[in-house]
Amino acid sequence: MSSLADRTATELLADLSSGRLTSVEVTQAFVDRIEAHDKKVGAFLRFDSLPALEQARQVDQRRRAGQPVGRLAGLPVAVKDLLCSRDEKTTCASRILADFVAPYDATVVARLKAADAVLIGRTNLDEFAMGGSTENSAFQKTRNPWDLERTPGGSSGGAAACVAASMAPLSIGTDTGGSIRQPAGLCGVTGLKPTYGRVSRFGLVAFASSLDQIGPLASNAQDAALLLEVIAGHDAYDSTSVDRPVPAYSQSVRQPLEGLTLGLVREHFGEGLNGEVEAAVRETVGVYRSLGAKVKDISLPHSKYGVAAYYIIAPSEASSNLARYDGVHYGYRTDEKAMQAELAAERQRFESAGNKRAIDEMDTPLVRLYRRSRAEGFGAEVKRRIILGTYALSAGYADKFYLKALKVRRLIRQDFDKAFQEVDLILGPVTTSPAFKIGEKVNDPLAMYLVDLYTVSANLAGIGGIAFPCGFSSGGLPIGVQLQAPPFEEDRLLRACHMYQQATEWHKRRPVL
Amino acid sequence: MSLSRAEVERIALLGRLQLSEAELAAMTEQLGQVIGYMDLLSELNTDDVEPMAHAVEISNVFRPDELTPSYDRSTMLARAPHADGEFYLVPAVLGD
Numbered sequence: 001m002s003s004l005a006d007r008t009a010t011e012l013l014a015d016l017s018s019g020r021l022t023s024v025e026v027t028q029a030f031v032d033r034i035e036a037h038d039k040k041v042g043a044f045l046r047f048d049s050l051p052a053l054e055q056a057r058q059v060d061q062r063r064r065a066g067q068p069v070g071r072l073a074g075l076p077v078a079v080k081d082l083l084c085s086r087d088e089k090t091t092c093a094s095r096i097l098a099d100f101v102a103p104y105d106a107t108v109v110a111r112l113k114a115a116d117a118v119l120i121g122r123t124n125l126d127e128f129a130m131g132g133s134t135e136n137s138a139f140q141k142t143r144n145p146w147d148l149e150r151t152p153g154g155s156s157g158g159a160a161a162c163v164a165a166s167m168a169p170l171s172i173g174t175d176t177g178g179s180i181r182q183p184a185g186l187c188g189v190t191g192l193k194p195t196y197g198r199v200s201r202f203g204l205v206a207f208a209s210s211l212d213q214i215g216p217l218a219s220n221a222q223d224a225a226l227l228l229e230v231i232a233g234h235d236a237y238d239s240t241s242v243d244r245p246v247p248a249y250s251q252s253v254r255q256p257l258e259g260l261t262l263g264l265v266r267e268h269f270g271e272g273l274n275g276e277v278e279a280a281v282r283e284t285v286g287v288y289r290s291l292g293a294k295v296k297d298i299s300l301p302h303s304k305y306g307v308a309a310y311y312i313i314a315p316s317e318a319s320s321n322l323a324r325y326d327g328v329h330y331g332y333r334t335d336e337k338a339m340q341a342e343l344a345a346e347r348q349r350f351e352s353a354g355n356k357r358a359i360d361e362m363d364t365p366l367v368r369l370y371r372r373s374r375a376e377g378f379g380a381e382v383k384r385r386i387i388l389g390t391y392a393l394s395a396g397y398a399d400k401f402y403l404k405a406l407k408v409r410r411l412i413r414q415d416f417d418k419a420f421q422e423v424d425l426i427l428g429p430v431t432t433s434p435a436f437k438i439g440e441k442v443n444d445p446l447a448m449y450l451v452d453l454y455t456v457s458a459n460l461a462g463i464g465g466i467a468f469p470c471g472f473s474s475g476g477l478p479i480g481v482q483l484q485a486p487p488f489e490e491d492r493l494l495r496a497c498h499m500y501q502q503a504t505e506w507h508k509r510r511p512v513l
Numbered sequence: 514m515s516l517s518r519a520e521v522e523r524i525a526l527l528g529r530l531q532l533s534e535a536e537l538a539a540m541t542e543q544l545g546q547v548i549g550y551m552d553l554l555s556e557l558n559t560d561d562v563e564p565m566a567h568a569v570e571i572s573n574v575f576r577p578d579e580l581t582p583s584y585d586r587s588t589m590l591a592r593a594p595h596a597d598g599e600f601y602l603v604p605a606v607l608g609d
Contacts (some may be wrong), residue, residue, distance in 0.1 A: 033574055043609060191535070196568040210567045238572035239569070308551045319528060328601050334593035336604065363526075365604035371531035383530055390528035404554050406564030411557070413565060440548055446546050462568020 006385055006510070007076055009169040010250075011225040011364030017061070020169040022055035023074025025117050030076045034167045037513045041439045042142045043152075043162035045081050045091065045350045047121035052076065055118045057190055059139035059383050062116075070116035077112055078168035080159050081122040082129055083214070084203040087381065092205050093137035093504055094127045094375030096325050096332045106203025107235045108172060108214050115230045120168055122438075123158030125377045131155050131438050132451045136381045143438070144187060145511040146477055150435040153183030160187040165513060170227045171217040176207050178430075179453025180215045181467035185430030185480020188466055188469040190497065190507060191217040192224050195487045196462035197242035199228075200235030208317035211310075211459040220507050221468070221497035225249035228490060244488065260496065261376045262288055263298040263423030268454060274370050274433035280479040281429050287503055288427070288496075294452065296423055300415040303457055305408050310456035312392045312405035319389030322382070327373025333337045334372035345366055384445060413461040416486075425496055426484040429454050432466045434477035466493040478509075515545040 004026055015021040031049040038044050059074040083123035084090045084102035085108075091097045112119065126136035134142040134157025142157040144150040145165040152161040155156035156173030160183035163171050170383060173180040175193035186189025192215045199214045206212065230251050234243040243417065257370065264285065269278060284296055308324045327333035343365060350358040363371065378386070419426060441448040460466040461483055470481035501507050518541045525532050532540060587598075595602040 054582060103584055103592065130552060148539060167593065236576060240569055240571070242571075268606055275529075298562035302557075303556065305554055308553045311547065312551060312554075323529070327594060328603055330592035333592070336595075340604070364606065366606050367529070368531070370529040371526075374529055378530070383532070384540060384544065385534070386528045387524050388547060391516075391524045391544070391548070392521075393528075394524065394527060401551065403564055404559060406566055407562040408554055408557060410562050410565035411559070413568075428594040445543050446550055449547070461570075 003033070003165040003288065005033045009226055012169060012278040013072070013226070013342065016063075016323055022060045023118060024132045026074060027052055027056040027076050027120065028093040030120060030168055030413060031453060033165070035148075037165050038167060039511060040143065040148060041161050041165050041167070043123055043158040043165065044078070044121040045093065045139055045158065046089065052118050052120045053088070056243040058371055059116050059118070060258050063419045067369040070114055072112065072226070073116035075117055075170065076120040076168055076466070077157060077227070078114070078119040078121050078123050078171040079109065080125055080156055080173050082174055082205050083109050083121070083172065083505065084116060084124055084205070085263055091127050091139070091204065093125045093139055094379070094382070095138045095375065096374070098138070098332065099332055102203070103204060107200035108231045109203065123156070123171065125158060125509050126155035127370070128205065128318070128322070129155040129174055129176055129384050130373050130381050130385055132182055132448055133436070133438070133441065134158060135438065136379055138379055140169065142422055144435045145437065145513060146188065147475075149180050149437055150477070151438050153186035153231065153435065154160060155179040155336070156217065157183050158183050160189055160191065163187070163217050163219060164511060166510060169219065170223060172214060172227075174204060174212060174214050174232070174445055175459065176211045177314060177459050178452045180217060181430050181465055181480070181482055182451065182466040184217055185482070187334060188191060188478030188480070188506070188509060189214065190220050190224050191219055192228060192465065192466040192469040192493060193464060194232065194457060194490055195464040197240055198232050198464070198490065200238040200241040201232070202237035206321040209316060209321060211463050220501050221494045222250065223255050224466070224493045227248060228494070243490075247491050249346055249494055250484075252491055253498045255495060255496050256291070257424070257492065257498045260288070260293040261297050261423045262293050263311075263419055263426045264295060265303065265426060265428050266299050267301070267369040268302045268428040272384055272432050272497065273429060274471045275481050277429050277431070277433060281481050282425070283483045284500065287500060291499055291503060297431060298419050298423060298426070300412075300419060302411045302415050302458070305459060306412060306457040307449055307453055309405040309408040309412065310452065310460060311388070312401050313460070315385040315389030316392045316402050317389070319386045319393065322428070325374060326370050327377070330372060334369060334376055335370065339368055339372050340346040340365060342387070349470050361424070381445070410461045412457050416457070416461045416463060420486040424485075425492060428482055430480035430482045434473045434475070434479055454482060463487055464490050464493055466497050467498050469509070471506060472509070516541055516548055
C-alpha cells in the first residue's frame with residue numbers, strides 16, 4: 001500500500017508548494033505511521049499528534065492566503081531530544097532531566113520553526129548522546145526497524161529509526177563520534193555530519209563541545225541537502241560557528257561531480273572488518289568508477305589511534321560539561337531528608353567504631369547532595385564517562401592522557417590534510433559490521449567503543465562525513481558506506497552521494513513492519 | 514596499566530558521584546580495560562607535536578559590548594528543585 005509517508009521530503013515539499021497537497025494530509029500520513037509502528041520501534045520519546053496537526057493547519061492556512069511561508073513549510077521534522085525547545089521538555093534521555101523544560105530554543109530548533117517545519121516529535125537517544133546503540137536511554141529502547149531484535153545504532157538511534165520506518169521524512173541528529181553516521185549506516189538511511197562550526201550548537205545540550213555537531217538524517221542526499229540548508233550558518237550565540245556563506249545545497253546536489261578522485265584508506269580494510277561489509281563497500285567503489293571517478297589507495301597512518309584519543313578527549317570534555325547537573329540549579333535532586341539520614345547513620349557508625357579519620361573525611365551535606373543527585377540521575381554509561389574523563393584530567397594524569405590525546409588529535413588531522421591533497425573524498429565503511437543485537441555489547445564498554453573505529457576520526461579532525469546505504473547483508477540488514485570530505489565541503493559530500501543514489505536503488509528499500 | 518579500586522573511589526569523589534559497591538567493582542574492571550587500551554597512544558612519539566584542543570582554531574571572538582536583556586530570575590528559578598523566589602536553596606554549608 002502506497003502512502004504519502006513513503007515519498008521523499010523533496011517530492012512532498014514540491015506538492016505542498018504547488019498546493020497539490022496540504023500539510024495536514026502530509027502530517028496525518030506520518031502521524032498514522034507513528035501510531036501504527038512506533039510501539040514496536042520506540043523511536044520517539046514524545047509524540048503528540050494534536051500540536052503537530054495544529055501547526056500543519058496554520059501553515060496550510062497561511063499558504064492558502066498567499067502569505068509567505070518558510071523553506072520547509074508544512075513538512076514534518078523529528079528532533080533528537082538533545083536540543084532545547086522552548087517551554088517543552090528536553091530530557092537528553094536522562095533521568096536527571098526527566099522533567100526539565102527548556103527556557104529557550106536551540107538555534108537549530110528556532111531555524112526549523114522559522115522555516116515552518118512541523119515539529120512532529122522528539123526522538124530517543126543514548127543518554128546525553130553517550131553510546132552507540134540507544135540502549136543507554138533512561139526511558140526506552142529503540143529497535144532497528146529492519147530487525148526488532150537489533151539496535152538501531154546510536155546515539156541518534158531514534159532519529160535514524162524514524163526515517164527508516166517512514167515515521168518522519170526528515171530528522172535532526174547530533175554526531176560527536178559517529179552518532180549520526182553510525183545509526184544511519186545501521187538503519188539504511190542517509191545521515192550527514194557537517195564540518196565542525198557549520199551548524200550552530202547553541203541550545204544543543206553539550207556532550208563534548210569540541211566534537212559535537214548537529215546534522216540531518218533523511219531518505220536520500222537530496223532531502224538531507226534540504227534540511228542542512230535550513231540549519232547551517234553562522235550564529236552569534238555560538239562563537240565556534242563559522243561565518244561563511246551557506247551554499248544552496250538543495251540546488252547544487254543534483255549536479256554530478258566531474259573528475260572525482262576517491263581515496264580508499266588502506267587501514268580501513270584490515271582485521272575486524274566483516275566480509276559482507278567489505279564486499280559492499282568495494283562494490284560501491286565499482287559504481288563510482290563506472291560514473292567516471294578515479295580511485296587511489298591512500299594511508300591515514302594514525303587512524304588506529306583514533307578510538308583511544310577520542311575516548312580520552314570526549315569523556316574529558318563530558319566530565320566538565322556534565323558538572324552542571326548538580327541537583328541545585330535545575331533537574332533532578334535527591335531526597336534531602338534521606339540524604340541527611342544517610343549521613344547521620346554514617347557518622348554514628350564511624351563514631352561507635354572510633355574511626356576519627358573516616359569522620360574527618362565524610363562528605364559535607366552539600367557534597368553528598370551533589371553525589372547522590374548525580375548517582376541517582378545518571379545512568380551507568382554516563383557515570384563511566386564522567387569517571388574516565390575526570391581521571392584523564394586529574395592531577396598526575398592530565399599530561400599522560402589528555403595532553404597526549406590532543407597531540408594525537410593533531411596527527412590525525414594532519415593525516416587528513418595530507419590525504420586531501422591527493423583525493424577529493426575518502427570512501428570507506430561506516431561500521432565493521434551490520435546492526436548488532438540488543439544486549440550484545442552492554443557489558444563490554446571497550447567493545448562498544450571500538451564500534452566507533454571508522455567514525456571518530458572525522459570528529460577529532462573536525463571534518464564532514466556522510467553515511468548512506470550501499471547494500472544489504474545476507475541476513476537482510478542494511479550496510480552503510482561513508483564519504484569524508486575536507487572542511488566545509490558538505491556540497492561535495494551531498495553531490496557525490498546523490499550521484500550514487502541516481503545510479504542505485506539501495507536507499508529506496510524500506511523495512512516491512 | 515590498570516586502575517585500582519581506591520583510585521576509582523577517589524575519582525568518583527572528584528567527579529561528584531556516589532558509587533555503590535557493585536558499581537565500584539564493575540567500574541574498576543571496565544575502566545581498567547579501557548585505560549589499558551589507551552596505552553596504545555604511548556607508542557607514538559609526540560614530543561614535537563602541538564596539542565589540538567579544537568577543530569576550528571579561532572580565538573578571541575568578540576561581540577559589541579552592549580547590554581541585552583537576559584532571562585528573568587523567576588523563569589530560571591522556576592526550574593530549580595528548591596528555591597525561595599530569590600535564591601537557590603541548598604543544605605547548610607557552614608558548620609552546625
